[in-house]
Amino acid sequence: MHRDDAMTILVAGGAGFVGSHLCETLLQQGHRVICLDSFLTGREENVLPLCGFRDFRLLRHDVAQPVVLSERLDRVYNLASPASPPHYQADPIHTMMTNVNGTLRMLELAERDGARMLQTSTSEVYGDPEVHPQQEDYVGHVNCTGSRACYDEGKRAAEALCYDFVRAGRADVRVARIFNTYGPRMRPDDGRIVSNMIVQALRGQPMTVYGDGSQTRSFCFVSDLVAGLIALMEAGRAPATPVNLGNPEEFEIRELAQMVRAMVPTTSPLVFGPLPEDDPKRRRPDIARARELLGWQPTVTLSEGLPQTVAWFTAEIGGAAGLATGTTDEGRSRADA
Numbered sequence: 001m002h003r004d005d006a007m008t009i010l011v012a013g014g015a016g017f018v019g020s021h022l023c024e025t026l027l028q029q030g031h032r033v034i035c036l037d038s039f040l041t042g043r044e045e046n047v048l049p050l051c052g053f054r055d056f057r058l059l060r061h062d063v064a065q066p067v068v069l070s071e072r073l074d075r076v077y078n079l080a081s082p083a084s085p086p087h088y089q090a091d092p093i094h095t096m097m098t099n100v101n102g103t104l105r106m107l108e109l110a111e112r113d114g115a116r117m118l119q120t121s122t123s124e125v126y127g128d129p130e131v132h133p134q135q136e137d138y139v140g141h142v143n144c145t146g147s148r149a150c151y152d153e154g155k156r157a158a159e160a161l162c163y164d165f166v167r168a169g170r171a172d173v174r175v176a177r178i179f180n181t182y183g184p185r186m187r188p189d190d191g192r193i194v195s196n197m198i199v200q201a202l203r204g205q206p207m208t209v210y211g212d213g214s215q216t217r218s219f220c221f222v223s224d225l226v227a228g229l230i231a232l233m234e235a236g237r238a239p240a241t242p243v244n245l246g247n248p249e250e251f252e253i254r255e256l257a258q259m260v261r262a263m264v265p266t267t268s269p270l271v272f273g274p275l276p277e278d279d280p281k282r283r284r285p286d287i288a289r290a291r292e293l294l295g296w297q298p299t300v301t302l303s304e305g306l307p308q309t310v311a312w313f314t315a316e317i318g319g320a321a322g323l324a325t326g327t328t329d330e331g332r333s334r335a336d337a
């Protein structure tokens with residue numbers, strides 16, 4: 001599809017779970033998309049189908065390094081960062097630098113071209129929150145020396161950079177604080193709670209619940225998140241502050257486990273392990289600001305999105321029968337990301 005007002009859009013981190021869905025949607029809308037990705041956690045399978053689009057270009061590059069682009073950009077989405085604890089803790093210094101230097105590089109590109117920039121921040125900037133649900137005005141409860149700090153503090157520093165660029169009049173920047181998102185194209189080994197549970201159930205392995213499973217999360221289906229990111233980017237005026245994007249339906253982790261067990265024929269028992277360090281006890285977005293400023297709210301419930309995700313993982317990792325001997329990512333996957 002071609003359109004007269006087609007834009008040239010850079011998606012840093014476009015080969016990842018969320019980024020590949022975003023690239024796909026933008027291409028379907030008729031835009032030219034440049035996907036910049038180092039493939040640290042992204043996968044070629046995610047973007048191979050997009051290579052069939054004439055207006056798609058793939059650039060293998062580390063976002064933290066200087067980049068030369070000849071195209072004039074209209075939009076810059078920065079999603080480049082490992083997002084699950086096992087991945088962002090594997091090389092914490094690189095995670096911090098990806099978020100700080102990488103965001104700076106993307107801001108500089110946006111400034112060069114007068115492009116709009118959208119930074120993907122995270123609910124992790126609220127840390128283990130003392131207020132519930134979390135509103136954007138809450139400044140957070142983050143341990144700056146803990147093992148999650150490379151990500152939480154990296155994202156917080158990235159937000160600071162964004163608003164310094166805004167205050168200096170150097171770029172039009174929008175910041176999305178994303179809450180737990182799930183759906184097809186999550187990596188089976190990425191250690192996030194939804195993928196962990198589904199993969200363990202499909203493989204007939206014990207399903208790990210950390211703590212007593214009473215901690216809560218709110219799960220947003222990926223198509224809803226992508227719609228929210230685009231709505232934020234295309235809002236006529238940049239909101240003066242970050243905007244939470246997530247699904248406010250809140251579930252205990254043990255409820256999630258029961259839902260997965262109801263969808264996957266499995267004999268997997270639930271096993272309980274210690275809570276990871278600095279693991280948030282409760283998490284639910286207040287999305288009043290997104291509703292008011294963007295007219296956005298999620299439309300896919302967990303009971304609708306989970307079966308689609310289970311179906312995708314079943315195809316991806318070969319179905320239950322082929323998985324009994326599959327390798328386990330237990331031990332690495334210790335977090336309710």
Ligand SMILES: NC(=O)c1ccc[n+]([C@@H]2O[C@H](COP(=O)([O-])OP(=O)(O)OC[C@H]3O[C@@H](n4cnc5c(N)ncnc54)[C@H](O)[C@@H]3O)[C@@H](O)[C@H]2O)c1
Binds near residue numbers: 012
């Ligand atoms: N999915 C969620 O629940 C969630 C929640 C909060 C925030 N976010 C944020 O949204 C963004 C996308 O998350 P995701 O779930 O798709 O994760 P993901 O790991 O699937 O995608 C991240 C992408 O960034 C790329 N990347 C990482 N470091 C890079 C670097 N130095 N240079 C270039 N590319 C690099 C990876 O290869 C990958 O393709 C991330 O910034 C993440 O922090 C996601």
